[in-house]
Amino acid sequence: YASEKHVVFQTEVSRLMNLIINSLYKTREIFLRELISNASDALDKIRFMSLTDSNALASNGHFNISIVADKPSKTLVITDSGVGMTAEQLRANLGTIAKSGTSEFLSHLESEKNKGEQMNLIGQFGVGFYSAFLVADKVTVASKSNDDPDQHVWISEAVDDFVIAKDPRGNTLGRGTQITLHLKDDALEYLEEENLKALTKKYSEFINFPIYLWSTNFKWVENKSDAAEISEEANVKDDTEAAEKEPKREKVEVKEWELLNTQNPIWTRDPKEVTENEYMDFYKTLDKEPEAKPIIWSHFKGEGDVDFKAIIYVPERAPRNYYHQLQDIPHRIKLFVRRVFITDELGADFIPRWLSFISAVVDADDLPLNVSRETLQKHKLLNLISKRIVKKALDLFAHMAKTDEEKYAKFIREFSMSLKLGAIESSQYRKKITQLLRYPSSLEKEGSRVSLDAYVSRMKSGQNSIFYSTGTSVEEIEQSPFLERLLARGYEVLYMTEPIDEMLIQALPGYNGKAFANIAKGDLKFGDEDESEGETLKKLNEQYQPLTDWLKNTLDEHVEKVAVSKRLTTSPMAIVASAFGWTGHTERLMQAQAA
Numbered sequence: 001y002a003s004e005k006h007v008v009f010q011t012e013v014s015r016l017m018n019l020i021i022n023s024l025y026k027t028r029e030i031f032l033r034e035l036i037s038n039a040s041d042a043l044d045k046i047r048f049m050s051l052t053d054s055n056a057l058a059s060n061g062h063f064n065i066s067i068v069a070d071k072p073s074k075t076l077v078i079t080d081s082g083v084g085m086t087a088e089q090l091r092a093n094l095g096t097i098a099k100s101g102t103s104e105f106l107s108h109l110e111s112e113k114n115k116g117e118q119m120n121l122i123g124q125f126g127v128g129f130y131s132a133f134l135v136a137d138k139v140t141v142a143s144k145s146n147d148d149p150d151q152h153v154w155i156s157e158a159v160d161d162f163v164i165a166k167d168p169r170g171n172t173l174g175r176g177t178q179i180t181l182h183l184k185d186d187a188l189e190y191l192e193e194e195n196l197k198a199l200t201k202k203y204s205e206f207i208n209f210p211i212y213l214w215s216t217n218f219k220w221v222e223n224k225s226d227a228a229e230i231s232e233e234a235n236v237k238d239d240t241e242a243a244e245k246e247p248k249r250e251k252v253e254v255k256e257w258e259l260l261n262t263q264n265p266i267w268t269r270d271p272k273e274v275t276e277n278e279y280m281d282f283y284k285t286l287d288k289e290p291e292a293k294p295i296i297w298s299h300f301k302g303e304g305d306v307d308f309k310a311i312i313y314v315p316e317r318a319p320r321n322y323y324h325q326l327q328d329i330p331h332r333i334k335l336f337v338r339r340v341f342i343t344d345e346l347g348a349d350f351i352p353r354w355l356s357f358i359s360a361v362v363d364a365d366d367l368p369l370n371v372s373r374e375t376l377q378k379h380k381l382l383n384l385i386s387k388r389i390v391k392k393a394l395d396l397f398a399h400m401a402k403t404d405e406e407k408y409a410k411f412i413r414e415f416s417m418s419l420k421l422g423a424i425e426s427s428q429y430r431k432k433i434t435q436l437l438r439y440p441s442s443l444e445k446e447g448s449r450v451s452l453d454a455y456v457s458r459m460k461s462g463q464n465s466i467f468y469s470t471g472t473s474v475e476e477i478e479q480s481p482f483l484e485r486l487l488a489r490g491y492e493v494l495y496m497t498e499p500i501d502e503m504l505i506q507a508l509p510g511y512n513g514k515a516f517a518n519i520a521k522g523d524l525k526f527g528d529e530d531e532s533e534g535e536t537l538k539k540l541n542e543q544y545q546p547l548t549d550w551l552k553n554t555l556d557e558h559v560e561k562v563a564v565s566k567r568l569t570t571s572p573m574a575i576v577a578s579a580f581g582w583t584g585h586t587e588r589l590m591q592a593q594a595a
């Protein structure tokens with residue numbers, strides 16, 4: 001080619017390609033999903049641009065994706081009329097990975113001991129365009145962008161470099177991208193129409209643009225001269241004779257575009273007519289992790305001050321690394337306006353970070369289309385939608401708590417930390433969220449079953465505090481010497497084992513008028529002490545003064561105070577934190593954070 005340029009792949013790309021080719025062999029059919037999803041992204045982009053730039057579509061007025069398989073040349077060609085790429089974008093997008101941390105991530109994958117995990121992790125990373133090399137030994141990408149006067153081609157055989165050149169065929173696309181896969185000899189099955197149809201159905205059913213396959217169909221046509229004969233003889237009205245005419249119709253092979261998907265977005269349909277499987281399948285378009293499944297969802301309509309349709313999903317599991325990334329949450333909310341995809345980068349202004357584990361599609365009726373993303377994000381209607389979604393999500397959790405205890409316990413195991421974060425951060429929803437929390441307790445150690453409501457409802461008469469103890473595990477708490485006394489008196493104690501619990505208690509003024517009381521802190525009031533107990537304690541204090549003085553002198557600055565206590569039953573002594581001091585658990589936490 002004229003003006004051809006050789007470029008070496010960024011080393012990360014070569015490493016990623018190697019990994020993909022070696023570890024994803026068994027699921028190599030995903031290449032089609034990846035290429036179609038890129039085509040769909042590119043179409044979303046140009047459609048979005050066209051909302052504010054009326055000229056954007058002059059280069060090509062269509063929004064579609066097409067697939068052509070050619071057996072003689074062993075090629076599979078996927079074309080879209082999306083935004084296209086300039087020569088520079090071809091080089092940058094298909095030759096480098098900009099994501100930070102890629103190198104570390106690849107090293108992790110490459111190490112022998114992570115072999116088993118590879119497939120899952122790569123899937124999560126998003127194999128993307130490079131999955132083309134799972135089935136092709138040579139890939140040609142022709143692309144035309146509105147921002148480049150020329151159409152360019154990118155060609156690679158996946159070794160360690162690629163070529164970019166001006167397309168000698170000129171501008172054949174108008175605008176868009178055409179990917180030609182020169183299939184490997186062991187991947188020729190992907191030239192079969194039946195396979196292509198099945199894969200498109202399996203992975204790309206919910207793509208919002210038409211996907212066409214250039215396919216072979218058989219049609220019955222009537223031979224012209226025969227047809228004349230038939231119509232004349234039709235007057236005879238003889239059944240047997242008419243039947244004999246049948247073979248005169250001829251079966252011929254025709255090639256035509258066949259539409260493979262319906263693009264009737266699931267959220268616009270009547271929830272009664274959408275099957276459970278359709279909801280589960282649709283979820284896969286929102287969650288990048290291939291194995292991810294929803295535990296529950298809600299498909300609803302917002303009406304009144306703002307009209308929209310939405311489906312919100314709660315995943316079965318917290319996304320990988322979820323709790324390490326709360327500051328930098330991956331985007332799981334897709335916003336459409338009247339079916340046009342607008343953005344999946346609404347971020348924490350739209351869904352507070354403590355709720356960022358939900359995925360959703362939101363399709364708003366009244367938002368303006370022709371504004372920039374930034375203006376849109378500040379739109380007051382979006383704010384209203386956001387409030388509705390948060391409320392709906394909380395209702396959904398409450399509904400799950402009421403109707404399916406087992407499911408709810410699973411949910412709590414994964415997301416109680418998020419809920420607690422919510423109760424700390426959101427004064428608006430604190431009450432509602434606190435009702436959703438569940439704790440193990442001295443009465444129900446199995447699972448996390450005790451709500452604060454349940455605790456309060458069985459408090460002993462005269463009991464004013466909600467007793468709790470903190471520790472790294474139920475077992476650790478059970479060995480706490482402070483527990484004995486409360487259990488002996490028949491009090492229930494909540495076991496708080498998550499690091500965030502102590503912060504939460506500090507943010508909570510109490511619950512239903514009852515204060516929280518950490519059993520490891522000084523001056524614990526039970527609420528059922530009687531006068532004589534106080535008297536006895538006074539006497540004991542006097543009696544043991546020589547011992548407590550001696551201990552205080554000996555331990556010196558290591559302790560603040562030594563006192564006779566009524567909290568213990570069988571343990572002879574305990575080290576406690578003062579009412580305003582840190583407990584041992586918090587101190588360990590602070591040490592861990594400082595380390």
Ligand code: ADP
Pocket residue numbers: 034038039041042080082083084085093094126127128129130176177
């Ligand atoms: P991702 O889709 O996660 O960004 P990919 O590896 O699938 O990663 O694609 C890399 C980039 O290449 C895309 O972000 C996009 O900029 C560009 N790209 C890929 N396919 C197309 C296409 N059909 N049209 C326009 N740009 C594309």
Ligand code: MG
Pocket residue numbers: 034037038128129
């Ligand atoms: Mg992609």
